[in-house]
Each structure stands twice: as structure tokens, then as C-alpha cells.
Amino acid sequence: MKISVLGCGYVGLVSGACFADFGDTVLCADLDETRIAALERGDIPIFEPGLEQIVASNTQSGRLSFTTDVPRAVREADVVFIAVGTPTRRGDGHADLSYVYAVAETISKSLTGYTVIVTKSTVPVGTGDEVERIVRQGNPDADFSVVSNPEFLREGAAIEDFKRPDRIVVGTDDPRARDVMTEVYRPLFLNRSPLLFVSRRTAELTKYASNGFLAMKITFINELADLCEAVGADVQDVARGIGLDNRIGPKFLNAGPGFGGSCFPKDALALVKTAQDYDSPVRLVETTVSINDNRKRTMAQKIIAACGGDVSGRTIALLGLTFKPNTDDMREAPSIAIVQALQAGGATIRAFDPQGMQAAAALFDGVHYAEDAYDAADGADAVVIVTEWELFRALDLARIKELLRTPVMIDLRNIYRPSEMKQLGFYYSSIGRPNDAHGRST
Numbered sequence: 001m002k003i004s005v006l007g008c009g010y011v012g013l014v015s016g017a018c019f020a021d022f023g024d025t026v027l028c029a030d031l032d033e034t035r036i037a038a039l040e041r042g043d044i045p046i047f048e049p050g051l052e053q054i055v056a057s058n059t060q061s062g063r064l065s066f067t068t069d070v071p072r073a074v075r076e077a078d079v080v081f082i083a084v085g086t087p088t089r090r091g092d093g094h095a096d097l098s099y100v101y102a103v104a105e106t107i108s109k110s111l112t113g114y115t116v117i118v119t120k121s122t123v124p125v126g127t128g129d130e131v132e133r134i135v136r137q138g139n140p141d142a143d144f145s146v147v148s149n150p151e152f153l154r155e156g157a158a159i160e161d162f163k164r165p166d167r168i169v170v171g172t173d174d175p176r177a178r179d180v181m182t183e184v185y186r187p188l189f190l191n192r193s194p195l196l197f198v199s200r201r202t203a204e205l206t207k208y209a210s211n212g213f214l215a216m217k218i219t220f221i222n223e224l225a226d227l228c229e230a231v232g233a234d235v236q237d238v239a240r241g242i243g244l245d246n247r248i249g250p251k252f253l254n255a256g257p258g259f260g261g262s263c264f265p266k267d268a269l270a271l272v273k274t275a276q277d278y279d280s281p282v283r284l285v286e287t288t289v290s291i292n293d294n295r296k297r298t299m300a301q302k303i304i305a306a307c308g309g310d311v312s313g314r315t316i317a318l319l320g321l322t323f324k325p326n327t328d329d330m331r332e333a334p335s336i337a338i339v340q341a342l343q344a345g346g347a348t349i350r351a352f353d354p355q356g357m358q359a360a361a362a363l364f365d366g367v368h369y370a371e372d373a374y375d376a377a378d379g380a381d382a383v384v385i386v387t388e389w390e391l392f393r394a395l396d397l398a399r400i401k402e403l404l405r406t407p408v409m410i411d412l413r414n415i416y417r418p419s420e421m422k423q424l425g426f427y428y429s430s431i432g433r434p435n436d437a438h439g440r441s442t
């Protein structure tokens with residue numbers, strides 16, 4: 001099967017490399033010459049565990065190659081995956097589909113023979129219809145099908161999620177396209193990953209419904225965490241207690257500073273806008289979005305409260321800046337609102353993140369980037385765990401305490417236990433645990 005992937009970003013590169021790893025011949029195309037040149041050198045522009053190796057091995061085997069010549073990529077393919085960006089459009093929260101529609105134009109002029117055009121990017125309901133119209137208009141005689149095949153990849157676990165998906169969703173009513181997509185996913189199908197064939201619009205909506213539900217589930221436990229603090233309960237025990245119900249499940253019940261990333265915020269907002277456009281609002285997701293936005297700001301208040309209500313002239317150490325571990329992605333990370341609020345309160349910020357500091361440097365002014373967690377804590381009045389990197393799970397807490405000016409830790413990911421921290425002499429504040437009169441987690 002000859003596959004072309006248009007767009008060598010996070011989704012396109014992972015998808016292309018994994019299809020090549022199945023034995024397909026894959027041509028990844030991108031208009032960004034610098035990006036293509038880097039990929040041809042084996043330089044991967046994103047941090048994703050395992051991606052460098054899988055790209056290198058399949059490039060060496062000749063199954064995976066790169067080009068800026070998008071028309072050639074279309075001409076040579078049986079299946080063309082559209083994996084270009086669909087960022088949130090400035091101002092109104094809709095998904096910006098200009099890159100999708102531009103590449104559809106290019107495809108229409110380059111088709112040779114029956115081709116399946118697949119929207120892999122997350123696109124609003126009805127986008128496949130528009131892509132089909134654009135291609136038909138550009139090339140009335142072309143023989144093609146437009147299919148929706150949304151991705152469910154988590155950053156930091158993308159290759160695992162691609163190769164062992166919970167399900168593959170394919171949106172088409174065309175039997176020929178169905179046969180081609182069954183062939184494309186045969187390696188996974190043989191692993192017994194369910195291959196769901198649904199209508200194109202159903203597949204498009206399924207992606208948003210999935211992310212909207214997951215964002216809502218996280219927000220549910222985050223609100224429960226606040227209630228736990230108020231009533232003196234423990235949110236991790238509540239999460240375990242409800243998660244053992246197999247209708248709920250244990251995953252995505254870790255209370256924290258709010259969800260971030262390039263998907264949940266963008267997709268939840270796009271779902272809300274689509275629903276409003278069709279006059280069928282999804283009010284639960286609307287509320288999820290507003291609660292989550294507000295939560296990131298209230299996290300800064302939690303830090304300020306733990307520092308006695310005022311951080312002016314104080315130094316605060318942040319451990320973790322990325323929106324989650326095992327990524328270098330800073331998009332919509334809770335750390336952004338936290339840094340802004342603390343600096344507005346007059347604090348000086350020292351920060352360490354294993355992968356995110358380069359991306360963070362473009363976002364923040366006046367932040368001191370430390371060598372490691374201990375360097376960050378050195379001379380600080382408080383240390384805050386913002387992202388639950390493995391590195392922060394077994395810190396030498398006695399050494400951290402020595403380095404801090406005052407032994408204050410605010411743990412936004414509940415990595416440590418209140419009893420242990422109290423024993424070590426920390427003022428320890430965390431998420432969703434009972435508080436004492438001074439706001440310390442007990």
C-alpha cells in the first residue's frame with residue numbers, strides 16, 4: 001500500500017512512521033522546507049519517546065521518506081492522509097480549517113487513479129463534506145473518496161496509542177474506501193483492535209465527543225477535589241472508590257491544576273462552537289471549559305495562600321512547566337497562568353522542566369531556568385510541583401528542605417503524602433486532601 005501523509009507535525013509524523021513500521025511505503029510531505037530537511041537528517045522537531053528511533057529505522061529501510069513536493073506525494077499514493085494543523089481560530093474559538101482546505105485544493109489537482117483521501121487531523125463535523133466539494137470542484141473527473149479517520153494519540157504515548165489503539169474509527173459510506181481502509185489497518189486489526197466503520201460525520205463527531213468527555217471527567221474530579229478540601233475528604237481515595245466501578249473506570253481521575261495541551265482545550269472549544277452553530281449546545285462541555293480556565297488561575301491563589309497571602313519579593317521554584325510529563329509541549333499548560341499570576345504578585349520565578357524549558361523561554365520573561373530541581377529550589381521561599389515528571393517522584397526532600405529559605409511545598413499533582421511531608425517539617429499544600437487551620441494538607 002502506498003501511503004502519503006500531508007503535514008509532518010506531531011500527528012502526521014507519528015502516523016507516517018508507524019504505517020512504515022507496518023511495512024507500508026510512506027511519503028511524508030510538508031511545505032516547511034526546514035522541517036523536511038531536518039527530518040531527512042534524522043532530526044525530529046518534536047519530543048516524543050521512541051519517535052526518533054522509529055523514523056530512523058524506517059528511513060534507513062527506505063519505507064519512509066520525506067518531501068516538500070506535495071503534488072508528487074498525492075500522485076504516488078493510494079491513500080492520502082491529511083494531517084495538517086487545525087489550530088483554534090483567533091477570536092471565535094472555531095477550528096481554523098484554512099490549511100485543510102488549502103491542501104484539499106492541492107490534492108484535487110494531483111490525483112491520478114482511485115485515491116482515498118483521509119482526514120486524520122481533528123476536524124469539525126461536516127469538514128469531510130467540504131473537502132469532497134473542494135476536490136470535486138477542482139477535478140470533476142477525479143476518482144476518489146473522502147474518509148474521516150480521527151487520531152486518538154496522547155502526547156508522550158503516541159506510538160503506543162497508534163500501535164495498540166483501543167479502537168480505530170473510520171468514517172465512510174463508500175465500500176471501495178472501506179476495503180482500502182481495512183487493508184491499511186490490517187496490521188492493527190490482526191491485533192484485534194476494533195475497526196469501527198461509521199458515517200463520515202459520525203467519525204468526525206466521535207473525536208470531539210471523546211476529548212470532550214475526557215476533559216469533562218478530569219474537570220469532574222478537579223471540582224470534587226475542591227469539595228474534598230472543604231469537607232475534609234481525600235480525593236485520591238474518592239477517585240479510587242468511584243474508579244473501581246467499571247462503568248466509570250480508574251483512568252483520568254487524577255485531580256490536578258487543570259487540563260492543558262494542544263487538544264483538550266482546542267477540541268472542547270470547537271465542540272462547543274459547533275454545537276452552538278447547530279443550535280444544540282453542549283452545556284456540560286461549555287461548563288467544563290470555563291471551570292478549567294478558571295482553575296488554572298485559582299492554582300496561583302493556592303500558591304500565594306501557602307506563602308502567607310503575599311509573594312511580593314519572594315522567590316518561587318516551579319518544578320515542571322509542560323502541560324504533562326514526557327512532552328516538550330507548553331500549549332495551554334497550567335504553568336502559563338501560574339507564572340503570570342505569581343509574577344504579577346511580585347514573585348521571582350525559578351523553574352526546571354526536563355524538556356519544556358526551551359519552549360517556555362519563548363513564553364515567559366524574567367524566569368530563571370535552573371539546572372535541575374535542586375538548583376531551582378536553591379534559595380527559594382517555596383517549591384511548587386506543577387507537572388508530574390518521573391524525575392520529581394523521588395526527590396531528596398531533606399536536601400530540598402535545606403536549599404529552600406522556608407520549607408514550603410505546594411504539590412499540584414499529589415506526588416507526595418501529607419503525613420510524610422509533615423514529618424519532614426514541610427508546610428505542605430496539595431490537591432483535594434483535608435486541610436488544617438493553616439491550609440496545610442493533613
Ligand code: UDX
Pocket residue numbers: 151152153154155156211214218251252253254255256257258259260261262263264323324
Ligand atoms: C489527549 C487525549 O488523551 C488523546 O486521546 C487525544 O488524541 C489528544 O488529546 P493529550 O492532550 O496528549 O491527549 O494528553 P492527556 O494525557 O490526555 O492529558 C491531557 C491533559 O489532561 C493534561 O494537561 C493532563 O495533565 C490532564 N490530565 C490527564 C489530568 O489533569 N488528570 C488526569 O487524570 C489525566
